[in-house]
Amino acid sequence: MFVGMKRFFVSVLLIILCFLLQTTVFQWLDFGGIVPNLMIVLTASFGFMRGEKTGLLFGFFCGLLTDIFFASVLGLNAMIYMYIGYANGKFNRIFYPEEIKLPLVLILVSDFCYGLLYYITFFLMRGRFQFGFYFMNIILPEMVYTILVTLLLYPLVLWLNKKLEESEQRSARKFV
Numbered sequence: 751m752f753v754g755m756k757r758f759f760v761s762v763l764l765i766i767l768c769f770l771l772q773t774t775v776f777q778w779l780d781f782g783g784i785v786p787n788l789m790i791v792l793t794a795s796f797g798f799m800r801g802e803k804t805g806l807l808f809g810f811f812c813g814l815l816t817d818i819f820f821a822s823v824l825g826l827n828a829m830i831y832m833y834i835g836y837a838n839g840k841f842n843r844i845f846y847p848e849e850i851k852l853p854l855v856l857i858l859v860s861d862f863c864y865g866l867l868y869y870i871t872f873f874l875m876r877g878r879f880q881f882g883f884y885f886m887n888i889i890l891p892e893m894v895y896t897i898l899v900t901l902l903l904y905p906l907v908l909w910l911n912k913k914l915e916e917s918e919q920r921s922a923r924k925f926v
Contacts (some may be wrong), residue, residue: 756916761796761808763911768792768903769815776899784891787861787900789816793831794860795907797838799854800843809835830867834860847912853904854897861896865889 768788775784797805813831817824838856845852869884900910 756917759912760914762811764907765789765792765808765811765815769812773819781891781895782850782887784888784895786896787864787892788903789831790834790861790864790896790898791857791900791903793835794838794857795834795853795904796911798856799847799908799911800839801842802836803836805837805839806832807815807835809833812887815889826871830864830871832869834863838862847908850904857894857904858897859902861893862889865892866885870884 768791772785772788775869776788779785779802793805793809793812796808809831812835813828814825816827821827828890841852841856865885865888869881869889872873874881
């Protein structure tokens with residue numbers, strides 16, 4: 751039971767830390783008002799590292815945290831992040847920790863999907879049809895910035911996940 755609690759507390763701490771970094775530090779390092787989406791990096795990473803259920807849960811809590819502090823509609827970001835986490839969890843079977851191309855592509859596609867779903871729900875439904883403008887000024891710059899930050903953040907998340915798995919395996923061997 752302690753092992754599960756350890757993973758839970760580390761996960762909560764990681765979500766809060768990435769949220770704080772995204773909303774404080776990277777607000778100072780923005781490019782034209784664009785900041786990287788660390789919550790997508792976290793949701794997608796844990797989705798393909800740990801599977802659909804973990805991706806869905808990470809997505810829900812990352813999205814809910816974003817909704818609570820910034821959204822006008824509670825639950826919309828949580829739903830979008832949940833879909834993204836679950837979809838990334840489908841790639842768990844072909845995930846190899848030493849391969850970085852798949853995670854980068856999945857995070858890039860996840861950020862694009864987030865931007866597209868956000869556009870559809872907040873702009874297209876309100877009759878704002880300037881997708882080209884939104885894509886060139888919001889989605890594309892955020893994707894580029896997110897991927898650049900992913901090159902730094904992803905190895906840390908991977909290392910942390912590896913350490914947690916090693917701890918869980920050591921603990922499981924004690925009880926067998």
